[in-house]
Amino acid sequence: MIVLEHASRWYGQVIGINDVSGTIGPGITALLGPNGAGKSTMMKLITGQLRPTTGKVEVFGEAPFGNSAVYRRLGYCPESESSYDDMTGRQMVTMLAWMAGLPGAQIDKRVADMIDHVGMTYAADRKIGGYSKGMRQRIKIAQGIIHDPDVLLLDEPLNGLDPMGRREVAQVLHGLAEQGKCVIVSSHILYEVEQMTSNILLMHRGRLMAQGDIYRIRGLIDSHPHRIAITSTQARLLAQILISRPYVISARLDAIDDRKLEIETRQPDMFYSEFPSIVDSAPGMRVERLYSPDNNLESVFKYLVEA
């Protein structure tokens, strides 16, 4: 459905995406990368808001820029929170349904159905200006799917949604994917994507770094030494206990604050499952803070780039 051939896009001296090639077909595909990776640029190229500086972008075999034939089959949910604030949710979706070319007789029912589909019936007749971030997100999704597109692109669609909302949106997207539609979702949060699909496009600094199964990427990530920072009342004792464990590679006490400890492990899952019992077994030991400096996409990409 979507083909990119050596597509590059520059904003003057700044790179958007660089020499990206690939194809995207039916099902959910996640566009994953840290902020500034080029996800939004890629979405804008596919939705025909931008033209590639070099290379080619095709949707249904045609260049998408200003192409009505492509837009008839394409839905887009932008990242920006901006909406028609002085309209109600229903008015906005209705206006965009008209513009999508839906037959007039079907519009009211279709709008009501889609608004219901995203769980916004209760607030559909309120002005968008008074909506929360999550409500705006749902209305944006409703306008994106109002004309039943074959390709749907959603730029960071889970932003601002509560866990229940995320699950509902994920269900909607799964439903579309099951109908054979192509759904592309961008995100910079790995676990968010894992819940939706295993098919990912990994982007970093404008380049497509990997394409394929998320579990393969996960494997790479997990084999990379994973740092975990701990603040404890007995950090030295904790370091002694942890270094004796086979899955811990190193343990280092902070030079300034002797309550702080940082360990490295290749099996973070094992560490997290055993850690509570380790703490329980040491009398008087209290853990004040436990976090992983590596638990973000930026460090994952840093590792992948270095690897």
Next chain:
Amino acid sequence: MIDLFLLKNAMRDMTRPKKLVAALILVAGPALLTLLLKTFRPSGAFSPGAVYDVMSEKVILGFVMVILSVVFCTSVVAQEVEDKTIVYILTRPVPRYRILTVKFLPALFVTLGTVWVSLIAAAVAAYGFTGIGHSHLGRDLQIAPVGVMAYSCCFLLLATLLNRPLIYGLLYAFGWETWVPNMPGSFQKLSLMAYLRVLAPHATPDPEDVDLTQAIQGITQDEISTRMAWIVLITVTIVAFGAALAFFSRREYVPRDAE
């Protein structure tokens, strides 16, 4: 049907209270000024024809019309770009030229409507309801659409080309269109107002009231024929509108900060 729906929405956008209040102030200004002159000048010293002509030429056609065109016509595109809602309409299967045309029409109608109301109000304030037939109002009402079209199309073009069209539009209105029509020689031909004044001439001030600058202008300014004025204004309108449609169809409207 899509066009009608878009037109209705664009009309609603143009008639937002904030915009209408600004337009109302501009519309009422000349009429109130005329009433003030009528009230405070001795009855013999007040000439309805002279006051209306000055209000019509210098204030309404020379200022109000240009400002309204700038405000309403630059917002056709700029509002959607600033609000970042343009992405919704540009990713729908409606050709861009149709979107721009349909969004432009209400701006044109509202501008023309307010200029007409302003002219009528100034004429009524100067002549009263009964004496209105003696004024140049009829001719001004006929010529106003020509000026509104020319200016509106130019500002629409500006809106499709630039990111902050309102600022450049106001600079053009207050700078270029204020000074260039009064410059000697052929310079005035670079201003749309000069051509409009040829189509809607108003009474020249009494020779005794003419200052030195006006006297020099009268001697040194090249004359513009009525035919030339029509040709220039119509050409500018068509070229500017066509160029606006072409640019809007080809330009990428993506805010850089969105990336």
